[in-house]
Amino acid sequence: MRPPHPEGVTIAEGHTLLLEPDCQDGVRCFLIERGLLKVSLSSTDSQPITLGFLQAGDQLPLEFQRRATMHLEAITPVHLSECGVEAPQPGQHSLNDWAVDLLLIRRLTTAEQRLTALLRLLAERIGRRQKDWYVLPLQLTHAQIADLIGHTRVTVTQQFSLLRRARLIETCRGPAGDLRLAPGLVEPLVAGSGAGWGPIG
Numbered sequence: 001m002r003p004p005h006p007e008g009v010t011i012a013e014g015h016t017l018l019l020e021p022d023c024q025d026g027v028r029c030f031l032i033e034r035g036l037l038k039v040s041l042s043s044t045d046s047q048p049i050t051l052g053f054l055q056a057g058d059q060l061p062l063e064f065q066r067r068a069t070m071h072l073e074a075i076t077p078v079h080l081s082e083c084g085v086e087a088p089q090p091g092q093h094s095l096n097d098w099a100v101d102l103l104l105i106r107r108l109t110t111a112e113q114r115l116t117a118l119l120r121l122l123a124e125r126i127g128r129r130q131k132d133w134y135v136l137p138l139q140l141t142h143a144q145i146a147d148l149i150g151h152t153r154v155t156v157t158q159q160f161s162l163l164r165r166a167r168l169i170e171t172c173r174g175p176a177g178d179l180r181l182a183p184g185l186v187e188p189l190v191a192g193s194g195a196g197w198g199p200i201g
Contacts, residue, residue: 016074031082106150124186
């Protein structure tokens with residue numbers, strides 16, 4: 001599919017817009033006007049790789065799309081509009097920010113460190129504080145999380161079991177199934193305190 005016209009496009013919740021390589025029609029960047037968007041890339045012979053999650057006010061630069069297909073999946077209803085390529089303002093994030101941060105997470109040594117860093121990143125970027133928890137407004141399977149942090153699904157499941165026993169995470173009841181994160185997991189740790197639930201590998 002060709003990219004949206006400058007006046008913008010809406011992607012329905014649960015639907016994915018595919019932007020093929022070199023089909024930009026001069027558009028270099030989109031602004032997320034509303035909604036939560038999962039952005040992935042794929043080539044002819046590869047499964048999509050998640051690059052990040054963008055929400056209202058964030059930028060979607062299209063340089064990644066020059067040589068790969070870009071998958072724009074609407075977690076909630078999304079509207080995009082063309083924007084100029086400018087540095088993100090405070091509180092805004094571009095796909096480049098996500099790509100760099102996810103690459104840095106994969107450089108961490110243990111699964112515990114990687115999972116903690118990913119959950120903190122998601123809470124900081126797209127989470128919201130509700131009373132005693134930070135809530136992530138999306139559902140990610142253990143397999144998807146494993147793909148993001150470069151570990152196996154089994155290891156992620158083991159780590160989540162430890163987090164639940166430590167009461168650092170819980171899943172909301174109801175169809176949304178939002179993930180809740182305890183402040184002790186999300187907020188910066190006191191120097192030298194350690195993460196407190198023990199690594200698996």
